Amino acid sequence: xxxxxxxxxxxxxxxxxxxxxxxxxxxxxxxxxxxxxxxxxxxxxxxxxxxxxxxxxxxxxxxxxxxxxxxxxxxxxxxxxxxxxxxxxxxxxxxxxxxxxxxxxxxxxxxxxxxxxxxxxxxxxxxxxxxxxxxxxxxxxxxxxxxxxxxxxxxxxxxxxxxxxxxxxxxxxxxxxxxxxxxxxxxxxxxxxxxxxxxxxxxxxxxxxxxxxxxxxxxxxxxxxxxxxxxxxxxxxxxxxxxxxxxxxxxxxxxxxxxxxxxxxxxxxxxxxxxxxxxxxxxxxxxxxxxxxxxxxxxxxxxxxxxxxxxxxxxxxxxxxxxxxxxxxxxxxxxxxxxxxxxxxxxxxxxxxxxxxxxxxxxxxxxxxxxxxxxxxxxxxxxxxxxxxxxxxxxxxxxxxxxxxxxxxxxxxxxxxxxxxxxxxxxxxxxxxxxxxxxxxxxxxxxxxxxxxxxxxxxxxxxxxxxxxxxxxxxxxxxxxxxxxxxxxxxxxxxxxxxxxxxxxxxx
Numbered sequence: 465x466x467x468x469x470x471x472x473x474x475x476x477x478x479x480x481x482x483x484x485x486x487x488x489x490x491x492x493x494x495x496x497x498x499x500x501x502x503x504x505x506x507x508x509x510x511x512x513x514x515x516x517x518x519x520x521x522x523x524x525x526x527x528x529x530x531x532x533x534x535x536x537x538x539x540x541x542x543x544x545x546x547x548x549x550x551x552x553x554x555x556x557x558x559x560x561x562x563x564x565x566x567x568x569x570x571x572x573x574x575x576x577x578x579x580x581x582x583x584x585x586x587x588x589x590x591x592x593x594x595x596x597x598x599x600x601x602x603x604x605x606x607x608x609x610x611x612x613x614x615x616x617x618x619x620x621x622x623x624x625x626x627x628x629x630x631x632x633x634x635x636x637x638x639x640x641x642x643x644x645x646x647x648x649x650x651x652x653x654x655x656x657x658x659x660x661x662x663x664x665x666x667x668x669x670x671x672x673x674x675x676x677x678x679x680x681x682x683x684x685x686x687x688x689x690x691x692x693x694x695x696x697x698x699x700x701x702x703x704x705x706x707x708x709x710x711x712x713x714x715x716x717x718x719x720x721x722x723x724x725x726x727x728x729x730x731x732x733x734x735x736x737x738x739x740x741x742x743x744x745x746x747x748x749x750x751x752x753x754x755x756x757x758x759x760x761x762x763x764x765x766x767x768x769x770x771x772x773x774x775x776x777x778x779x780x781x782x783x784x785x786x787x788x789x790x791x792x793x794x795x796x797x798x799x800x801x802x803x804x805x806x807x808x809x810x811x812x813x814x815x816x817x818x819x820x821x822x823x824x825x826x827x828x829x830x831x832x833x834x835x836x837x838x839x840x841x842x843x844x845x846x847x848x849x850x851x852x853x854x855x856x857x858x859x860x861x862x863x864x865x866x867x868x869x870x871x872x873x874x875x876x877x878x879x880x881x882x883x884x885x886x887x888x889x890x891x892x893x894x895x896x897x898x899x900x901x902x903x904x905x906x907x908x909x910x911x912x913x914x915x916x917x918x919x920x921x922x923x924x925x926x927x928x929x930x931x932x933x934x935x936x937x938x939x940x941x942x943x944x945x946x947x948x949x950x951x952x953x954x955x956x957x958x959x960x961x962x963x964x965x966x967x968x969x970x971x972x
Contacts, residue, residue: 480513480767480791482506482651484870487766488809491515491796499779503791506650507549509539511770511789515796517803517822519779523790525827528775532564536772538787550654553647553661554769554871559710561718568828570701574690575711578683579832584839587625591840594624595847603851603885610858614728614878621844622723626716631675631682636667643667644717648872668709687711719833725764725874726841730754731848732878733761733811736861740813741849753813755841759823760798761811764837766873768792768825795873797822854883 480503481490494501495515503513514520523529530536533555539545540555547556555562560571577583598617605611619641627637646652646660671684679685687708694702703711734741734754743749771790776783784790799808804817812818824831831837849855858879865876 477501477503479504480506480870482870483868484650484766484866484873487795487866487870487873488799490870491766491793491799494793495796495800498781500782500784500790505789505791506551507545509545509549509551509789511791512784513767513791513793513796514779515793515800517797517800517820520792520794520797520822521826523771523777523792524822524825524829526777527565528773528777529790530564530772530774531562531770531829532567533562533770533772535564536774536787537770537789539789548654548658550652550657551650551769552654553657557710557713558707559714561710561714571703571707571711572828572832574687574694574703575683575715576832578686579836581835584835587629587836588839588843590628591621591625591843592847594621595844599847599851602882607884608881610879610881612877613731613880614724614875617844617848618724618727618731618878621727622720622840625840626719629682629719630671630684630712630716631680632671632684632716636671640664640667640716641720644720645867647717648721649868650870651868664713665709668712671712672705672708683715684712715833718831719836721872722764722831722833723837723840725762725872726755726758726837727844728874728878729762729764730758730841730845731855731880732857732861732864732875733758734845734849735855735857735880737811740811743813745849745853749813751842751846752838753818754845755838756821757811757813757815757818758841760804760815760818760821762873763794763798763821763823764873765823765871766793766795766869767871768794769871792822794822851885852882854881856881856883 477497478490478493494503494513499516499519500512500514503511505511514523533540537545537555545555546552549555560568560575563571598620602611602616623637623641626632627634627640632640643660643664646656647664649656652660672688675682675685675688679688687703691703691705691708734744740749740754744751744754769791771792773784773786773788773790776786797803798821801808803820804815824834824837858881864878867874867876
């Protein structure tokens with residue numbers, strides 16, 4: 465087996481770009497190179513990259529692949545990779561993120577109860593409230609001026625949610641987000657990463673100390689309580705202080721960065737593929753379809769770091785030797801023609817294989833927070849496009865700059881023009897998919913004109929001469945502009961004719 469193909473440590477066909485300037489181009493080269501290819505990580509650290517989706521699923525589910533560098537990466541333990549390596553935090557953290565076997569099971573069990581389907585469902589009103597608050601803030605900005613939607617919406621929505629969930633003080637929120645942005649910046653030097661890590665652990669030490677003294681109804685308090693329980697139980701390994709802190713690092717960073725990039729890329733994809741947006745607005749596809757296709761087409765994490773071969777791993781044409789590091793190219797797998805067809809590079813929310821992605825991992829390391837991230841994405845997108853149907857990019861798509869990372873996949877900024885807000889929800893007791901309170905201007909518009917019902921299935925309002933329909937008999941009630949061909953889902957009467965016949969009222 466070893467005679468077939470086991471390159472030495474010097475055979476690295478290309479270096480990963482630390483600044484992530486061409487995520488998809490790099491992913492394609494990895495995918496075309498075969499089931500596994502030698503790469504060089506920042507700092508000259510050799511590894512293997514895998515982009516074939518079937519090979520990735522096999523590796524993610526195999527006990528022959530570990531995430532524990534101390535046990536299974538000799539280059540780390542013998543000092544070949546220095547402890548001050550700029551990406552060391554992705555290796556040295558002690559949580560379920562880097563655990564293997566029974567240790568992984570023990571650490572995952574400590575937090576899995578916080579991410580059940582029931583608890584995720586219970587967070588929907590919170591996400592709707594946060595989305596509505598952010599959109600209200602955007603509506604109050606001066607009209608006609610570009611704004612950075614990533615900074616104004618994609619970042620603060622998951623940031624507010626995750627900080628509320630973990631009881632992080634509001635005054636620490638922006639600082640925490642800036643730290644995570646630095647840690648995901650794979651072009652940063654070791655000194656900058658070290659400073660950010662020190663600041664992060666300082667904040668988390670304070671947070672844990674505060675929750676020990678004044679516990680609350682949040683996940684940090686729950687982890688502190690669980691630690692106390694494990695210390696008192698002789699039949700279970702206790703959760704030590706470093707594991708507690710590193711678990712918080714893992715959960716906070718993953719809950720933040722993944723959803724930021726998901727919202728960012730989904731909005732960009734819809735604005736650059738307006739025919740796809742129209743499919744959703746016409747009821748021929750769902751916001752869930754948008755989320756899944758975005759995760760396939762532009763996954764929030766382009767590459768998964770790091771895994772290690774516990775044994776020699778035979779992938780057919782190549783063997784990954786025992787003890788060597790592995791990077792999984794989620795971006796490469798997401799556009800694999802064998803899985804998604806010859807048009808895998810195209811954004812298509814009706815694609816039959818849109819859910820066949822690995823954006824949230826696979827096997828025992830499948831992301832616990834995946835249902836929460838999906839739910840945040842659906843609520844964020846539906847609320848945004850219902851509130852600002854005239855949303856458009858303020859700069860050419862090609863002018864957007866990627867974040868400086870080959871791990872995190874997003875834009876540094878997403879400049880947009882929001883246009884005029886959509887009409888108010890028909891009644892105070894009926895919330896749209898975006899939910900939440902109405903802005904001042906929207907309240908005035910609602911008071912100025914009462915919408916007219918259409919057969920109990922829709923409400924008509926005219927804004928700047930354009931009639932809008934409030935669709936009630938759908939899973940996610942929403943406003944939609946009327947076109948010559950538009951119909952309310954489930955309403956077989958022509959909406960355009962009906963709006964004229966019933967005399968849609970005017971609104972400010």
